[in-house]
Amino acid sequence: MAFFKQEFDEIKESNNPVIINDFIIKLSENPNKDHIKYLNYFIDNLNTQIHDKVKLNLIYALGETGNLTLIEEKYLNFLHETYHHSDRWVRNEIIQAIDKISKKSKLTEKIIVLIGNVLNDDYTPIKINALKVLLNLTQIPDLIFKNIFRVLNSRDSAVSEGCRRILEQFDKHKLFDLLNQLENYKILKPRAIRSLLLVQFKSILNLESFREMILNSNWDDSYRMNYLKEIDTFQRIIAKNL
Known part of the structure; x- marks a missing residue:
């Protein structure tokens, strides 16, 4: 510790980003x-x-520190503010840092909303890492599920798998409620519906009760029929494997 303090005292007034970066890297490695x-x-x-020249390493070091100990809300605010003024590589590092910090510190509502919103990011690694953060939360705000359902349509296997791991935690009643809210059921394409059925239902009995919920719903007819069609096909597949 004395070594770090001595080096810090020598470079803290430095205007050389290379020297500062080297010091921050040492902190993250230890x-x-x-x-x-x-x-x-x-x-x-x-x-x-x-x-701007050291923030990538600064964010990484902050994540490594937050992975070990509770950190103050001001550092989450720093990550939140920095996210909106950074390129995709820095944004991805921020999401990974938040994931590490969440192991020891409670995430603020503002950060959780950010994580839900970044599922719309065009950069796939950001989506994957955001899903990892959501998977570790004890409770996900219902409004975020609109974006989770949206990215479940992704053809990227890691993205869709991240969505499935989140959704498989819920029973059929909660799943139906989430689809019903804000007409989320309109978001899923046929392949996403099949993906959802695959991870959620292991028996015809459970699937049949879910089918009844949809059959008796107030969903628009065309969407309801699409779900029922996929369920009927999936039921036949399950029956063949009995």
Whole structure:
């Protein structure tokens, strides 16, 4: 620790981003709860030009520290603010840092909303890492499921698998409620419906009761028929494998 303090005292007034980056990398390679004071200094005191050149490593180090110990809300606010002014590589690092931080610290509502919104990002790794964060939450706000259903349509196997792992945690009643809310049922394409049925239902009995819920729903006829068609096909597949 004395070594880090001595080096920090020597470089904290430096305007050389290479030297600062090297120091931050050392912190991330040797994570310790006491390192947060060094990261805090760089977050609060670097000018914009230098900050932009070191923020990727700064965010990574913050995630490594947050993976070990509880961190203050101000650092989550820093990640939230930085996300909206960064390229996709930095944004992806922010989402990964949030995932690590969530192991020890409670995520703020603002951060959870951010995670739900970034499912719409064009950069696939961001979607995958956002789904990992959501999977670890004890409770996901219902409004976020609109985006989860939307990305379930993805042809990327890692993205769709991340969605399925989240959705398989819910029983058929909750699943129906989520589809029913805000007409989320209109979002799923046939292949996504099949994917949902595959992970959710292992028996004809459970599938039949889910079918009844949809049959008796107030869904638009064309969408209801699409779901019933996929369910009937899936029922035949299950029956053949009995």
